[in-house]
Amino acid sequence: MGEGEITRPSSKRKLKEFVKTFLNIDIPSRKICDGHSSPLDYLWHSFSADFGKKRKGNADCVVWANRAGGKTELAAIATLLDLVFKPNCQIRILGGSGEQAKRLYDYLTGYLNLGFKEFLDGPARKESCKFMNGSSVEVITQSATAVRGQHIHKLRCDEVELFSDDVFAAAKFTTQSTFDLTAAMELISTMHRPYGLMQQCVSSAVERKIPIFKWCIWEVVEKCRGRKCVVCPLHRDCQGKAKRADGYLKIDDLITAMRRSSRSAWESEMLCTKPSLENAVFDNFDTEIHVREIDYDPNLPVFLALDFGFINPFVCLWIQVDKDNTVRVIDEYYHSRVTIDNHAYQIKMLTPGGIRNAGGVFCDPAGAGTNDITGTSAVKELKDLGITAKFRSSGILEGIDLIRKSLCSADGKNHLFINRRCQKLIEAMMCYHYPESQSGGKELPLKDGIYDHPIDALRYFFVNYKQRSRKAVYRSY
Numbered sequence: 001m002g003e004g005e006i007t008r009p010s011s012k013r014k015l016k017e018f019v020k021t022f023l024n025i026d027i028p029s030r031k032i033c034d035g036h037s038s039p040l041d042y043l044w045h046s047f048s049a050d051f052g053k054k055r056k057g058n059a060d061c062v063v064w065a066n067r068a069g070g071k072t073e074l075a076a077i078a079t080l081l082d083l084v085f086k087p088n089c090q091i092r093i094l095g096g097s098g099e100q101a102k103r104l105y106d107y108l109t110g111y112l113n114l115g116f117k118e119f120l121d122g123p124a125r126k127e128s129c130k131f132m133n134g135s136s137v138e139v140i141t142q143s144a145t146a147v148r149g150q151h152i153h154k155l156r157c158d159e160v161e162l163f164s165d166d167v168f169a170a171a172k173f174t175t176q177s178t179f180d181l182t183a184a185m186e187l188i189s190t191m192h193r194p195y196g197l198m199q200q201c202v203s204s205a206v207e208r209k210i211p212i213f214k215w216c217i218w219e220v221v222e223k224c225r226g227r228k229c230v231v232c233p234l235h236r237d238c239q240g241k242a243k244r245a246d247g248y249l250k251i252d253d254l255i256t257a258m259r260r261s262s263r264s265a266w267e268s269e270m271l272c273t274k275p276s277l278e279n280a281v282f283d284n285f286d287t288e289i290h291v292r293e294i295d296y297d298p299n300l301p302v303f304l305a306l307d308f309g310f311i312n313p314f315v316c317l318w319i320q321v322d323k324d325n326t327v328r329v330i331d332e333y334y335h336s337r338v339t340i341d342n343h344a345y346q347i348k349m350l351t352p353g354g355i356r357n358a359g360g361v362f363c364d365p366a367g368a369g370t371n372d373i374t375g376t377s378a379v380k381e382l383k384d385l386g387i388t389a390k391f392r393s394s395g396i397l398e399g400i401d402l403i404r405k406s407l408c409s410a411d412g413k414n415h416l417f418i419n420r421r422c423q424k425l426i427e428a429m430m431c432y433h434y435p436e437s438q439s440g441g442k443e444l445p446l447k448d449g450i451y452d453h454p455i456d457a458l459r460y461f462f463v464n465y466k467q468r469s470r471k472a473v474y475r476s477y
Contacts, residue, residue, distance in 0.1 A: 008051075008085045012044040019043075019077060023111055027074070028247040032218040039065075039074055039220065042213035046078040049182045050086055058177065059184035062205045064191055064198065064214040067269045068249060071188050072100070075156045076107035078186075079137055082154055084119060088134035089181055090152040094142070094171060096162025096189070101139045102127075104158050108137065142167055150174040153181045160189040161198045168197060192268060194275045195431035195451065203427060216272040217254060220247035227251070233258060237271060279436065281400060281445045281455075284408050285429045294328050294419040296320070296352040301359030302330075304351065305461035306389060307453045308367045308378045311336060314343050315457040317425065318351065321465065326415045327406055332422040334454070340378055344385040355387055362464035363389040364456065391460065392467050396444055399459025402466060428454040 006022070009015035012029075020026050029040040042063050049059030065071050075093075082089045095101025109124050121130040128138040140146045142163070147170040155175050157163065163171075175183035187205075191198040205212050224242035229235045233255050234242070242251065258266055268275045277283040296302070300320040307315040316333040333346060348355045355361075367378040368391065379389050406416035418426055428451040435446045445452065 032241050037213040047081050059182045061211045063188040066216045072104050083135045091137040091154040093139045094157050096159030100159045144170040155185045158188050160187045191275045195433040217270050221245045221249045279433045281432045303359045304361040305457040306363040307457040315453050317457050329418045334424045340381045361389045362460045365391045365393050394463040402462035425454040
């Protein structure tokens, strides 16, 4: 196959045909589930980013897909396409482990044997190869030292969930665009845990409007033919989806995998509906139940719950409790590196009905401690600014238990609901977790500096409101 014998695919359909013709791989191209993409959507995004008149500043993306969803193989195909059709394109492969990166590179070298070797500039080496058009690819090891110093066009990060934080932090600064090539950092993984790195990547992508390509088994399963849904073990989740599919995963293999796994693992690893809640503190928190549109009710008092911070975020929650003792979190404030006077101004402006009419302001007892530099305390500063905060000392587990009971009491009723706009609190409720390994003592959640602050504010509300209902005397400064 000579260079003149291949033409760059100019559309998504032609890209599918090209891969089918030259690699004998039929990439699934149908979106089956609501909000999902097809594997072909990802490949077209990656390939087309460097062509056309409407090139964007970067081509970053997140790929969230199921186990056996073809993620690694697709990343290898994307790499081959970049090497062949994009002269001088510099690509690096970074896996969650050395074995993972090797798998991706092995796929790539396998494709070279299908007629693409003549494009090489010398033999393919164990972890790198160069093309005659100046493009190259290299596998880099999972270490911050190896990642730093790289200046490349494309970085494909496979199984991001397994990355260490320092390596991931270093990887963010490696990609650079040139005149004719668009920089891209592609984050590819299954989401195993609600508090893991992939969860953070997805949340960040939503905020930054980075494309997320998500698919599950129904986008990659083979078309179902001749099976009766009512007796199929997959029917609970499938509901006929496989009859519209055009993938490659064998239905019998999926049935076997489902029978081997727990329901939690099946949902996270294969359905991509929610990550495993094995280490989650609030495993009974369900966004479909506990998150809704909640308006401010002028007939109910408003309570404020504060968690102090400067480098770590300062958090304020606005909460109401109705006659059925249902806790309603109606709004949140979440900011870092802002002084108390600025926080106080925002709190006053945002408090429905005015701060003077608030039912109470509850905070962290540590906020009453005197700062060695300022000679005052956060609680006293707030009081001088017209916000009197009250607090009660309590253990972390006491507050957690009260939140759990409110999420679902012994009679099965839900007494805690959170407004959809409280995104930081909602994310914290899903991601607040125990350490991976507990070494003796009480089981305390991890203070990770990310998810603990909104939860701390919510804890302060519950322990103080509970005490208030007993008509306790508060300490205030």
